[in-house]
Amino acid sequence: MQPFAHPYKNANMKSLDTILIAYGAAWHERDPQKRMAYLETCWAEDGRYVDPNGDVAGRDGLAAYMDAFHEQAKGAKIIVTSQPNPHHEVAHFTWAMVAVGGFPLLKGHDFATLDQDGRIVQLVGFFGDPEPFNKKKGLLSWFKH
Amino acid sequence: MQPFAHPYKNANMKSLDTILIAYGAAWHERDPQKRMAYLETCWAEDGRYVDPNGDVAGRDGLAAYMDAFHEQAKGAKIIVTSQPNPHHEVAHFTWAMVAVGGFPLLKGHDFATLDQDGRIVQLVGFFGDPEPFNKKKGLLSWFKH
Numbered sequence: 420m421q422p423f424a425h426p427y428k429n430a431n432m433k434s435l436d437t438i439l440i441a442y443g444a445a446w447h448e449r450d451p452q453k454r455m456a457y458l459e460t461c462w463a464e465d466g467r468y469v470d471p472n473g474d475v476a477g478r479d480g481l482a483a484y485m486d487a488f489h490e491q492a493k494g495a496k497i498i499v500t501s502q503p504n505p506h507h508e509v510a511h512f513t514w515a516m517v518a519v520g521g522f523p524l525l526k527g528h529d530f531a532t533l534d535q536d537g538r539i540v541q542l543v544g545f546f547g548d549p550e551p552f553n554k555k556k557g558l559l560s561w562f563k564h
Numbered sequence: 565m566q567p568f569a570h571p572y573k574n575a576n577m578k579s580l581d582t583i584l585i586a587y588g589a590a591w592h593e594r595d596p597q598k599r600m601a602y603l604e605t606c607w608a609e610d611g612r613y614v615d616p617n618g619d620v621a622g623r624d625g626l627a628a629y630m631d632a633f634h635e636q637a638k639g640a641k642i643i644v645t646s647q648p649n650p651h652h653e654v655a656h657f658t659w660a661m662v663a664v665g666g667f668p669l670l671k672g673h674d675f676a677t678l679d680q681d682g683r684i685v686q687l688v689g690f691f692g693d694p695e696p697f698n699k700k701k702g703l704l705s706w707f708k709h
Contacts, residue, residue, distance in 0.1 A: 469651075469652055469654070471651040471652075500696060500697055501693075501694035501695060501697060502694055502696075502697065503694060504690050504691075504692065504693070504694040504695070506614075506690070507614055507616075507619060507688075509614070509675075509688050509690075511673055511675070511690045511694055512694045513693075513694050513696070528656055528673070530654075530656070530675040543654050543675065545651070545656045546649075547649065548646075548649070548658075549646035549647055549648060549649040549656055549658050550646060550647045550649070551645060551646050551647075551658070552644075552646060552647065
């Protein structure tokens with residue numbers, strides 16, 4: 420992993436590894452109190468989570484979003500699937516949604532912005548990969564606009 | 565391409581395709597006036613560009629960063645290599661740096677935030693892909709921390 424050159428580096432700042440392990444654990448933990456402990460580690464008090472399906476703020480907002488996911492997901496899990504690629508106050512990592520048994524349902528990208536304590540103050544999630552240009556269809560639809 | 569559900573959608577807003585074509589063209593255009601016209605199309609007045617090598621603000625700041633790239637790049641070019649994957653006010657797309665003759669030197673991810681007119685107000689660039697966890701080395705170094 421590259422050294423993390425966060426411009427706000429300070430003595431109280433948690434490592435990015437600690438942040439991401441806690442974030443991944445929060446998606447797995449169903450006990451509200453334990454999950455909140457993970458979120459207190461990794462998530463800024465007013466941190467924003469936004470993906471194509473939702474846009475929520477704060478630890479309670481994200482916890483409610485996670486609950487809604489589990490209610491619909493029938494045992495599927497969100498897993499962090501890469502190490503972070505960080506620079507300045509930002510980091511890119513990948514995730515997957517896997518069904519019971521490990522079957523992959525969806526993959527995606529997360530872009531995190533960290534606050535001065537290293538906690539996630541914004542996380543933007545994308546579903547899938549951007550569609551490459553090397554498909555005839557993609558290229559033509561682009562120039563049609 | 566998915567419909568672009570920008571929450572600030574308004575009559576003056578440019579399409580994301582227009583924005584990205586102009587942004588890609590700005591990286592190719594060496595004439596300062598023509599390039600500035602592209603940047604006026606795609607880049608917010610105080611828009612921030614940040615990647616592992618730099619952190620600049622405004623159209624002049626980005627233009628100077630592009631000049632510095634061309635001075636060092638010996639004919640290499642930056643190319644947008646995917647369609648955008650957008651939602652809300654954000655979009656993910658990929659890029660590549662290719663040498664003269666088309667040899668790929670570096671690939672990466674761009675994460676853009678758009679302002680109310682659809683212009684890029686922040687673009688965060690990442691070099692390469694996040695390192696996956698499915699390598700023994702990656703996984704062990706993660707848990708060593």
